[in-house]
Amino acid sequence: MKHNIQVKNSIQASNQQILLAIKKSSDIINYYSVGIQPSKTILWTPEPQKSIYLTSVQVSAPLAVSILLSDDDIDFLSLKITQPFSTVSQAFPSPFKLTTGNSLMLSTSDEDISCNINGAATATQVAYNGRSDFTNVNNAIGLSNGTLASLSSALLTQARGRLVLGYSILPTQYQYFEIEQVTIKYYCRLSLTLAVGVSSMILYWRPNTQVDWTQLQEISLSIIGSVNYLTNPIQYDxxxxxLGAPDPWAVINNLQTSFVGTHTGLGIGNIVQLDAIEIQICMSGKNQITVFGYEA
Known part of the structure; x- marks a missing residue:
């Protein structure tokens, strides 16, 4: 409870006595959670004809950030977080008064963005149009490292297959972060040394196992040559x-990717290869701001 103490003088008989008239104003504690906020946003608007008096401010953040507080458009306090999952605070020696009627505003700057790249935790081959002809399937697990799952053309059959990759990429403390960008990276190669039929690789993903695959791209060759994305992957944002899903973090927790290879021609010498399918997640922090004060 905040006490504003007023001292009055009163004369009774021949003695002077000090009387205390105590006016009480309730403390207000406001909690806020904000991500990247480059423009000023209102945190606290006082009641008409009143002013905000700040007694202290505390900021906690999972990533480096600067928090700027303003008296409407006039900046008066900057708090900077430099280490992950840190807290800084500012206590005012005496209540800091904002201009009567003005709102307490907040903006952020110098925000750190954390990007994590993850490879698949599992790789499974499932039939594609009745066939499962990939070899070295487990080479598609993990980050890109030069080990390849392969689908080679054959003499007597049209070779094909589908690889399904699963992930375990939900950040341990995901509730403290906001998703800024999610990118899928396909490290793959298609090479033809025999110009017979068409060889293809098809890229897919889906947010969970309950929905159909979304096809992102199909790359095909019917003449001798190659397309090589083992160094510079095909990327899809x-x-x-x-972010359009009801629970974006549920998508991160359950998403799958898929890689299909096919050879329609009969003959040895054509090959489809997959090194890895990586998921890159870039995140900003959810900044927790606690403001202590009162209105009067």
Missing amino acids: ITDTV
Whole structure:
């Protein structure tokens, strides 16, 4: 409880006595959670004809950030977090008064963005149009490292297959972060040394196992040559789809990718290869701000 103490003088008989008239104003504690906020946003608007008096401010953040507080458009306090999962605070020696009627505003700057790259935890081959002809399937697990799952053309049959990759990429403390960008990276190669039929690789993903696959791209060759994405992967930004889901972190926790290879021609010498399918997640921090004060 905040006490404003007023001292009055009163004369009774021949003695002077000090009387205390105590006016009480209730403390207000406001909690806020904000991500990247480059423009000023209102935190606290006082009642009409009143002013905000701040007694202290505390900021906690999972990533480096600067928090700027303003008296409407006039900046008066900057608090900077430099280490992950740190807390800084500012206690005012005496209540800091904002201009009567003005709102307490907040903006952020110098925000750190954390990006994590994850490889698949599992790789499973399932039939594609009745066939499962990939070899060295487990080479598709993990980050890109030069070990390859392969689908080679054959003399007597049209070779094909589908690889399904699962992930375990939900950040341990995901509730303290906001998703900024999600990118899928396909490290793959298609090479033809025999110009017979068509050889293809098809890229897919889905947010969970309950929905159909979304095809992202099909790359095909019917003449001798190659397309090589083992060094510079094919990349797809799926951020809008992830953030458009009711629970974006559930998508991160359950998403799968898929890689299909096919050879329609008969003959030895054509090959489809997959090194890895990586998921890159870039995140900003959820900044927790606690403001202590009162209105008067």
